Amino acid sequence: MSAPVSIAGASFLADPAFRRVIAAIEQDGDRARVVGGAVRNTLMGVPVDDVDIATTAPPDVVAARAAAAKLKAVPTGIAHGTVTVVSSGRPFEVTTLRADLETDGRHAVVAFTRDWAGDARRRDFTMNAIYADADGTLHDPVGGIADALAGHVRFIGDAVARIEEDYLRILRFFRFHARYGRSALDAVGLAAAVALQEGLDRLSRERIGAEMRKLVTAAGAVPALAVMDEAGIVARILPGGGAVKRLSGAIGLAARHARTFGLEARLAALAVDRARLGEALRLSGRESKLIEAIVHWAGEIAARMDEATVRLAVVRGGNDVAFAALLLAAADKGEEPAADLVRLACEFRPPRSPITAARLMSEGYVPGPALGAELRRREAAWIAAGCPAEPLDGD
Template sequence: MRLRAEWLDDPASRAVTDALEGAGHRALYVGGCVRNALLGAPVSDLDIATDAAPEAVVAAAAGAGLRAVPTGIAHGTVTVVSDGRPYEVTTFRRDEETDGRHARVAFTAEVAEDAARRDFTMNALYAAPDGAVVDPLEGLPDLLARRVRFVGAPDARIREDYLRILRFFRFHAWYGDPSGGIDPDALDACARHAGGLGRLSAERIGAEMKKLLAAPDPAPALAAMAASGVLARVMPGASASNVASLVHAEGDLPPRWERRALALGGAVDGWRLSNAEARGMERRAGAAASTLPPAALGRAFGREAAEDAALLAAAAAEGGVPAETFERIAAGAEASFPLAARHLMPALEGPALGEGLKRAERAWLASDLTLDREALRRIALGERA
């Protein structure tokens, strides 16, 4: 099979592969770029595997006038920059020792050994610069069938790095065929080794979960996670029962991992979110708990949080969100409170002025922002009287 992709013929890509091949080495694209191109999915990063040792990669790049950055040279990775684009070039490797989180590797000249250390067969696909697909482990049929299958024995792959449990469900969410079910042997292995997730850092767990939740429809994968006991390990108290109805309510709206996380209802304390992410989750939780009408919700919590709250409410009722609701939320998020202190002075001053403005704003929110300035002024003054 031959891969066809614009980036194969890009002069920047050609410069990197020509530099390696010109120095007598193999240059094979590998992993996500090959997988996604074969599926017709977007490709972001371009990774290259080679039989050249890291020092030889640096020398080949320098000989071709390309910049080489030793970003992970101890693990065999050199970033080669061509026309401003980074290409991660990694020497073929085999695992010498693993501890469930990290691996000690040795370099090899054999692509089959490099493929054997990868997690899933669909990630063990390579492509030559001319597009010829190299498939040492017969992963192409799995990819075309959208079947997520571990390389070799699932138990062995998981013990090498327990993050592969979460990656299994994430890849099923993004690339698996829900109608084909999930690999039962892999699912059993994930359940057996779920305790190993406790050895992972919060950052790694959070990163995987956010990627999983951003899939077009993560509901089947999350249901399998819940059934295997894995979901409870990374999100205590979570339930996957509302996610399918949420995805249905979302329709063509872009997915947001925060919205799906709230639908699960569990704790995300163990994900080590950034301050901005934590604040975003708090806003969404506040909006979801609020009884404010749509425009007022948008005004109080912002457009994204209010939209997510409306979708979560619709999912709980197994319904949808009317377009008018989104329009009101958007209008509310842009609205400005029409009453200012100058409209109440000198009738109100000092603490009474602040109290009057607060009363008027509460009434404005309760009216879904429909009260005009004069009505709000009367409310502020009338409350005072």
Template structure:
């Protein structure tokens, strides 16, 4: 409803009903639709229509909340159901005849592009402490003016509640926040309020996120890259985020690589030319090198020559292929080296010579590099 009114992409349609879950399941099956009790204790049944899932939830009101979970009682009052939600723009509904129902002032807030809690912000946050991060995330996604002061003050007062949330919930919400259109300014607010430190245990660099968000390339909207811009410079930063946000192995590996690349790029003495960029791409991949360079944009190091800049753009875009080392263990054995550890040592020497020679691929040069890498033969 909210997205449709502002012309944004609608990702899902949720349905509210006065029917209790068992009745929802019965009616769905009578209509020969698949019904999955995905959140039955909270009144939610997922009904699959032509392969598309729709969450159908019984009207309800909270009986008990503890900041993480709520015990609910099913009801029949749409206004009461709307009043238990978090923000006014999330409490809008549409009936089958096309009538928009707004009992909390959501339409006015949506028109003004502002995000406000329904009722007392402190009460809403204490019902579910994740609403603190959701407040900033929705502001970054939908608002255009200053952040709501009452909501901000309540979020700061209730910051201790963030420690009660699971790391998985914090990770999911933070990644959505940094990917939002207004992430740069909003994350700066989150950081200045001390809330980002409470979530991540790290001192953030909002300026790096601002610089990355200002780039025109679509890769700059990648949430993990934005998280790295905000919080990752060295390996210890990646280690910290893995623990605080329970990152997946793939996410952690990517942040580690970005940290290593930033350290490597910052340690370069002279400007990076085409050969240096190609070498980095062979070691780390073209896109990670481009990502790390983007994270360090505006820093004194690394500096790129014109040729290095052109090579980086071509490799990242795929218009120039990343060179692939053409030798393998069989080549070394065929050259007379017995199987064993010596094969690896020869390959390592050959690869170093190949990189120094700017990754040639012609057979004659490759054969010469292999010969240079072979162990010296005893003339006696």
């Protein structure tokens, strides 16, 4: 079967917002082509999120032409040739064709060119270096179409050279395989990634964290992480290494119950040294609090595996926290959680607690530690009783 030569049926090509951007850029002999994810995903039958555009026009010219067409131009990365053009409220990243002058494993100094093949050669994977004209005609300078159709994540040219240009490509290699891979990991790319893993130490925690968030939530995260773990890459990123087997067990349990297992739940399952996880991946305060709650309630549930504790986890942390904690506890114990506990964690909607500080103060308690302790005691008893609408007798 011959490779496709066009993606003319792609819906984004007919989008008036996209057409206006292309019309604004393509003047005075300059060309503009879609590149990267939109082309790759269309070929692979995966939904398209963003539409990125490559062009021969320099970034200042792109900005001027966008403004002349009454489109908003934002210089998001103009030193590297990128201008975000907003059309009908939708952002399109427009980047001038580039050649690398200098690389240090983290960043590149670039020169703008009109060389499409040269621009392709500086990209990471073959499936990300396929270009499409506005009419859908494909241009494939590095053999990316065949790799995209086969789900083969392959570095362009010399894998070692591509990684040494930016060591984040090690994580991107595993992340793209976890997301798009339909065959075994590319042997050449894997060997290069393992050999050059020390380069990850040079990267910022922010860049590593952003990539790991995408990796752990990919459909094929567990097999990719298992390879990374065996090679020592996970331990280089996460303090104490990673509990890939525990993550695998929890994800499997979630799938059997037709439930999702989200980012914070996956990180809580994967992390060994959870105290230092936030620093290692530069987690947000919200992410850290959710992970802390999941870990805490997983410990509480594992010790008892009863309805009262699961119900308490829902009241204190919410359904998502309770469900993630239940699965994490079950994975740690190597057992299937009872169906009624899963249902309780996911579906229980507790009423507002009738036990309040005001009620206790009416009984003679005064603000302070004793009131707080009594409030917690009565609330725990109320939850253990199934959260009745009225206070328990004696409360």
